[in-house]
Amino acid sequence: MDDTSKQLLVKGLTSFPKYLPTWYNYDELGSELEDKCTVDNTGYYLRRSQISILETSIQKIIPSVPYDFALVDLGSGSCSKTRYFLDEMLLRQKRLMFYPVDISGEFLMKTVEQISNEYGERLSITPVAANYENGIEQLRYEDGPKVILWFGSIINLSYDDQVDKLKLISSLMTEKCHLVFSVDITQDKKAVLRAYNDDAGLEKKFFQNGIVRLNKEEESQIHLDQFQYKVDFISDSSPEHMSYFRAYLQAKEHLRYKIPGLNLDIEFEKGEPLYLHEGVGLSCKYTREQIQNLTARAGLLLTDTWTDEKRHAMFCRCKVMDPDQSVQQHEESSSV
Numbered sequence: 001m002d003d004t005s006k007q008l009l010v011k012g013l014t015s016f017p018k019y020l021p022t023w024y025n026y027d028e029l030g031s032e033l034e035d036k037c038t039v040d041n042t043g044y045y046l047r048r049s050q051i052s053i054l055e056t057s058i059q060k061i062i063p064s065v066p067y068d069f070a071l072v073d074l075g076s077g078s079c080s081k082t083r084y085f086l087d088e089m090l091l092r093q094k095r096l097m098f099y100p101v102d103i104s105g106e107f108l109m110k111t112v113e114q115i116s117n118e119y120g121e122r123l124s125i126t127p128v129a130a131n132y133e134n135g136i137e138q139l140r141y142e143d144g145p146k147v148i149l150w151f152g153s154i155i156n157l158s159y160d161d162q163v164d165k166l167k168l169i170s171s172l173m174t175e176k177c178h179l180v181f182s183v184d185i186t187q188d189k190k191a192v193l194r195a196y197n198d199d200a201g202l203e204k205k206f207f208q209n210g211i212v213r214l215n216k217e218e219e220s221q222i223h224l225d226q227f228q229y230k231v232d233f234i235s236d237s238s239p240e241h242m243s244y245f246r247a248y249l250q251a252k253e254h255l256r257y258k259i260p261g262l263n264l265d266i267e268f269e270k271g272e273p274l275y276l277h278e279g280v281g282l283s284c285k286y287t288r289e290q291i292q293n294l295t296a297r298a299g300l301l302l303t304d305t306w307t308d309e310k311r312h313a314m315f316c317r318c319k320v321m322d323p324d325q326s327v328q329q330h331e332e333s334s335s336v
């Protein structure tokens with residue numbers, strides 16, 4: 001892991017309250033665990049809702065235009081939803097340039113090998129093993145029309161980071177580009193807590209993977225049985241916020257650990273939490289108004305949305321605004 005990423009870990013573990021950033025869960029094991037959660041956890045509604053939208057609406061979600069697109073997938077994971085885009089775009093165009101970007105490099109390369117075998121030569125894949133910032137920098141030379149996907153990932157960032165990342169993505173976009181991202185619009189506390197705290201403990205295993213990784217890569221010996229896994233849902237419908245889920249480990253007693261790889265000694269008071277994400281929460285849940293405000297803040301125009309029958313998931317398609325639209329839309333969304 002590079003020095004900047006290590007510094008981010010140290011920052012989290014020495015903050016008050018302490019936290020481990022969510023991106024740290026995603027080594028190869030973490031990516032596999034998350035993939036397993038979304039498929040095997042029967043209470044995890046989001047994937048099923050997303051798939052149902054893609055099955056009914058993929059032809060509309062990809063805009064009909066008289067030119068070819070390249071496809072960028074930020075935080076591509078196993079590309080299970082991306083395949084709907086690959087299939088439909090390859091019906092419309094002879095060749096497709098595909099840029100999957102993911103911080104989990106080994107998992108990315110495995111996924112790319114599978115996809116490359118399945119789709120053959122009409123799909124030209126350039127994998128980008130990087131975080132969003134570095135990945136987007138590497139894609140700046142690709143200046144043609146693009147559909148940019150960002151699934152399941154925006155919801156794990158803090159509000160300011162969501163705005164910043166959307167701004168960064170918009171800096172890659174011309175008027176012939178579209179961003180498609182998906183969000184969770186569920187506001188039912190019971191359904192959310194059931195989804196992220198399943199009886200089989202699949203989600204817990206994924207959320208705790210950051211600790212397993214610290215022990216493996218940074219030579220600490222943090223015992224998970226000295227903590228209790230806790231979850232919570234905070235509802236917030238104010239226009240410039242969103243509801244969110246919290247996951248944390250609570251120290252059962254006073255604890256001290258050395259983390260040699262980070263050159264760090266950490267101490268927990270009895271009852272002290274270690275959040276398993278940066279910022280106030282993760283897996284954010286939005287109202288439509290909140291999404292509109294979020295995209296407007298990032299200089300994006302929300303052009304279309306699709307939801308499933310159960311109203312769990314929403315796919316959002318955006319374009320870049322011209323500066324006049326930007327002022328107008330912000331005024332409109334502030335006055336709702």
Ligand SMILES: C[S@@+](CC[C@H](N)C(=O)[O-])C[C@H]1O[C@@H](n2cnc3c(N)ncnc32)[C@H](O)[C@@H]1O
Nearest residue numbers: 023026075076077102103104131132151152153
């Ligand atoms: C919630 S999963 C979504 C995977 C896939 N897009 C889907 O919808 O099934 C988040 C993905 O983003 C990747 N990821 C998380 N943080 C990232 C970051 N800072 N930069 C790049 N990729 C990141 C993870 O490795 C993971 O594959």
